[in-house]
Amino acid sequence: MPKTTLAVRSDETPWTTAEATAVREELTEDLARLKSELVDSARDLQDILAGGVDGAGNDQADVGSNSLERDAELSLAANQRELLLQTEKALSRLDDGTYGVCELCGEPIGKLRLMAFPRATLCMDCKRREERR
Template sequence: MPKSTLLVRSDEDPWSESELAEVKSELEADLGRLRDELEQTARDLADLLDDGSDGAGNDQADVGSKGLERDAELSLRANQQELLFQTEKALGRLADGSYGQCESCGEAIGKNRLMAFPRATLCIPCKQREERR
């Protein structure tokens, strides 16, 4: 991953090896943490499903509580999977030299934005347009 090939804005210095190492290290740490969290969430969800939430012998409050807990676990799992996907994608973009390039307009995302949110794939103007839709 030659640093000189990574796109930066005109008012920014090129990526340094230490900056890239820091971003990569953060993403790799997140990747490991997210995989662990997904495994734990899968176990928790399996426990909830094995807990006999069909309502037999449970009052309505228990059934409702278990349903809410199951829904929360499913939502958490979906969020974790999305973050895992974004993290893997960011690491792939670092490896192929496209890290820092907006996927919409092709311009530089900006180092400050990427240092704050290393999974960013859109520059600020494109992200704002996407959010208005």
């Protein structure tokens, strides 16, 4: 059962039901969109691979173009998979009551940060420290 009280910093107002619902809806919509995009990416990649990249019958420019297209599609699919995993994790954290709590220090992440980036798992201080490494 989803927790109705989400973590907030001491200088923030508590989450309203409407705000919490909006975050959940955004994440749920993102999840559906990302799943659809992954299906499309898989189909596009299949089409690219079916066209072949081995160069048989193609000039050098065609082979290079096909390789670039394949690499771009693989990169896009990897990014979509990562976003999908982050979205699933955020929804799970909403359900288990840990949404809004920093995974490193255990302090609230910050309501404004989560409203801007609902997949955030780290508070700004921990995120800054992580990026410096």
